[in-house]
Amino acid sequence: MRLVLLGIGAAGSPRFAPAGLLVEYGRTHVGFDGGPGSEPPETVQAWLVRRRDEAGHPRLCRIAADSGMPQPAVASFRHGALQVEPLPLPGDAPVGYRIAAGRRTAVWAPECRGLPLWAEDADLVFAGTSGMRQTVEAARRLSVRRLVFARLDEEACAAMDAGRDPRSASGAWRAAGTACDGRAGRRVRRPAPPGITRNTRPRPRRPSCRRPSRCRGGASARRCR
Numbered sequence: 001m002r003l004v005l006l007g008i009g010a011a012g013s014p015r016f017a018p019a020g021l022l023v024e025y026g027r028t029h030v031g032f033d034g035g036p037g038s039e040p041p042e043t044v045q046a047w048l049v050r051r052r053d054e055a056g057h058p059r060l061c062r063i064a065a066d067s068g069m070p071q072p073a074v075a076s077f078r079h080g081a082l083q084v085e086p087l088p089l090p091g092d093a094p095v096g097y098r099i100a101a102g103r104r105t106a107v108w109a110p111e112c113r114g115l116p117l118w119a120e121d122a123d124l125v126f127a128g129t130s131g132m133r134q135t136v137e138a139a140r141r142l143s144v145r146r147l148v149f150a151r152l153d154e155e156a157c158a159a160m161d162a163g164r165d166p167r168s169a170s171g172a173w174r175a176a177g178t179a180c181d182g183r184a185g186r187r188v189r190r191p192a193p194p195g196i197t198r199n200t201r202p203r204p205r206r207p208s209c210r211r212p213s214r215c216r217g218g219a220s221a222r223r224c225r
């Protein structure tokens with residue numbers, strides 16, 4: 001299962017396209033949310049959204065009609081081993097999606113403060129930056145293996161304008177176009193913020209011989225090289 005971020009912005013963001021996700025499982029493609037500039041490709045078998053009552057939904061319907069894609073809907077999707085279910089989120093947030101393919105599980109919940117209980121033991125969770133600390137604590141409590149912040153709210157954008165890094169030390173940061181494979185058990189190295197270079201020290205070279213005093217030439221020296 002391959003997951004690609006199509007956009008990382010909030011609705012109406014002047015800087016980033018709306019947060020969206022593309023799931024690829026073999027020849028099956030499913031799009032999640034998105035909008036102008038981050039709509040899924042025309043090859044998707046389903047376009048799943050988290051709400052139909054928002055102001056931008058008619059525009060998504062027009063995009064789907066013009067490109068021949070399925071109409072965006074809040075619905076479940078099943079094709080072979082790929083199973084997608086819309087599930088409720090805590091608070092006033094719209095639904096989130098649980099994406100399962102075999103033993104791999106991912107969660108699409110970019111507007112949720114904290115995480116729902118059904119995200120427990122997920123291999124990969126896409127969350128938003130609203131209530132970031134609360135989301136990180138919930139991810140630890142629910143044993144989430146990888147946490148990716150995939151939707152920038154106004155506070156995160158303001159931090160970027162001020163030259164600060166809006167990322168959490170416990171979550172990975174992803175830009176639009178980034179692909180994840182959904183595999184568990186592998187740590188994601190968080191990229192350094194713009195203009196910041198990681199402090200990396202070269203490892204000391206090991207001596208070519210553990211007994212340099214005895215190797216002055218001949219066969220012993222050749223064996224140690």
